[in-house]
Amino acid sequence: MLRARLEGETVTSTNDASTNAPQARPGQPSDDPEYAANLRRATLASSVGSALEYFDFALYGLMTALVFNVLFFDQSDPAIGLIGAFAIYGVGFVARPIGGLVFGILGDRLGRKWVLVVTIVLMGGASTAIGLLPTYEQVGLLAPMLLVLMRILQGFGAGAEQAGATVLMAEYAPVARRGFFSALPFVGIQAGTLLAAVVFSVIALLPEDQLLSWGWRVPFLSSFVLILVALFIRLRLRETPTFVELERHDQVADRPLREIFTRGLPGVVVGIGLRMAENGGSYIFQNVTLAFVATAGAGAFLANPLDRGVATWGVTIGSLIGIFSVPLSGHLSDRFGRKAVYRFGAVFMLLFAFPAWWALSLGIGWLAVAVIAIGIGVAVNSMLGPQCAMLPELFGNRHRYLGVAMARELSAVLAGGLAGVLGVSLLTLTGGAWQVMALYVAVIAAITTATTFLVPETRGRDLLRIEDAVRLSTEEEHTGIIITEARA
Template identity: 40%
Template sequence: MSERSGPAGAAAVTDADAKKVAFGAFVGTALEWYDFFLYGTAASLVFNRLYFATDDALVATLAAFASFAVGFAARPLGAVIFGHLGDRIGRKKCLIVTVTLIGVVTTLIGLLPDYFGIGLAAPVLLTLLRLLQGVAVGGEWGGAVTLAVEHAPPKRRGRYAAMPQIGSPVGTLLSSGALLAVSNLPPEAFDSWGWRLPFLAAFPLLGVALWLRRRVEESPLFEKLLEQDERASSPVREVFATAWPQLLVGAGTALLGVGGFYLITTFVISYGTTTLGMPRWLLLVATLAAATVEIFVLILGGRLAERYGPARVTVLGAAGSALLAFPAFWMIDTTAAVAVVLGVTLATALLSIPYAVSGALLTELFPPNLRYSGVALSANIAGVASGFVPLAATALLALGGGSSVLPTLLLVGIALLTCGCGLAAPRMFADRDQVTTADSATV
């Protein structure tokens, strides 16, 4: 990574401290994504039947995915709230609040009666809880990445910025694995109580995450900004007023890693089970295999960011995703077990390359006093669009008469947009050289 993000480097601590902070960020983020991804998988398998019950399976699935999208629509609100607080009162305090909120909300989803128990109140309450999930996640990731980077030695920021990213596939493994375990129950038991167990498991996991988060030190850079009163008075407003080009480019670079992922997981699970008639266990196994491979891709991506820069790595992964989107879907369309697993894994691995370096790239775009807000807003603007990807892909599937061609073109379009923003990002780094130098002199 470029040495231009000098302020963070000036406040950097030892490798041992950086590893401790990055691990704490990873564990908290893994819980956040476990809860968030669990909802997405359940929307494909459970919520469409038990909470949005209609005689038309397509309408029920669209309604379930619409509630899924609500969580993404709420994420910018979380970015605004926690971005402001994170740049004003500290990164650590906000991360404790966000992980607590999402753990409690997920537990409540596991306790919520379904449509056949309380009628229309069930989908309304479910959607409200999803909204609160979105607010929490909107403030979580930006803070975790900012905290990890601001503790890291300058030449190793790529690997430490990738640590919170690894929470994503680990969260996928945990959520998909939990649902896979209970999916073997008899259908009546699964629908009655089996699907609830993974949601209820969020509560004990929350205790572990809170214990680790409380042991993490506050960012030394933020403490210096606090001592010298160098904080922005209204960081969110300043980001929109002075750094909106970085905001848009940052959102574009983050889009494939989030939106593409939900197309290949949440949408493909629904597409595979309802349109292609595949068993749900096969799609869950494919998701588990892809998430396992993704962990290694993310580790590699962090190292590549240190060697070649996060923008170049973003372009590489996005271009690869665009080129191989159709071959991946062709494998899925065969419905052969090995081909399906390979197709989902290939697509996930490629889009994970830009996702691996997203934290490193976004933290390069914003000065320290606006960093939490800028990173959170960029990621969650991308998140809003990403939340509607399964819904859009399902609508395109219906428009195309059940063919995967239009959903595949949607993936290609997302990849090309991320590729273009990756090409533009270095200019954003150069534009803030002067700002970063001034910050470095004050820290």
């Protein structure tokens, strides 16, 4: 056992898992019935929450490109309505870091479980309320104002939801298979996105007057069922072993916000860089591509726009691929390391950017479906799989929730939130020039590719450790301290 004192704290790491007390490990032996039951509950609790969040967000994105721009804005200028709809879509991303900050602090001080209970109610309740909103024709400017309010509440809850699910599973998962198990709840992301695309494809079959009068409301109102299911599961969940260990040793952070801006800032910065291509690419391929190929009328980008139902099949198939590619890439990161798998996804997106947008510009239905499906299912999700374990591994135990939340949600604003409004604005300003969007995708992919060369390998890191991986890596280079990581 090797020990080192960094920043006045004692840090211990070991290669001998047997020397640790059972409750002190993020993962217990697989033949422990109690641990196995808690692992199943954690996986289910995280998966249902992820499914609800991405069902709502993917559905909102689909509605933004094809419905909300008509219902919530004056139609005297369709292009302004489309930009306005995507701007409100981006408001949810602006609210997410605030929610991540508030609930991240609470998650590091009070525990992971109860924060996840609160966020699912807040996020799901706001999403359900969207289905009850009046339209621009009914109440004028009050309609987009109410939509903004619901997006703020939705984003506020979602800001801590995914960070909580990520931390929860990483802290419960067996160390040697942490990449795989941490990726499993994010199958819920694909399931939620898939469900949203299928639901939207079905309601898109309605006559346009019925779709715009009542059909669009049904999916939002039905999300109430998912709220009840997720709430029931999470109330039965136990606190994570790593947070229990913090409480047992009286190490819970009194000021996690101060810690994250003093010790944890390098981890937040590299986390943002890692997320630029994954998060930005996700929303570009889910939403901006649909606006590009399916927008009709005066604001159309293509001479012969595709039918909106055809275009959404790309999202559907991409999400179906993701159900397999996310856990697969998580598993591969357990074998070959987080960095190698993550870098593959970033480089793939970089090389894919220009051929993809050129193909979309041709306006061929099956080709557009294939491009969107590959962009989501392969390019984006081959980064999402290793990211599920990598982000929690970047941060120390005392401020892990807040660190993951800040890295995820600040990147969600810079990458995901800007993707819609900036992408559509660029297309509008250039008359639908596909090259600008190809360059946009290539730039964010290049940022993430470069970041993979700056971040340390985190596979198998002991999540009971107090110091961050990025900070520790820098200190080791300058002090020569060697700390052997646990490989359970």
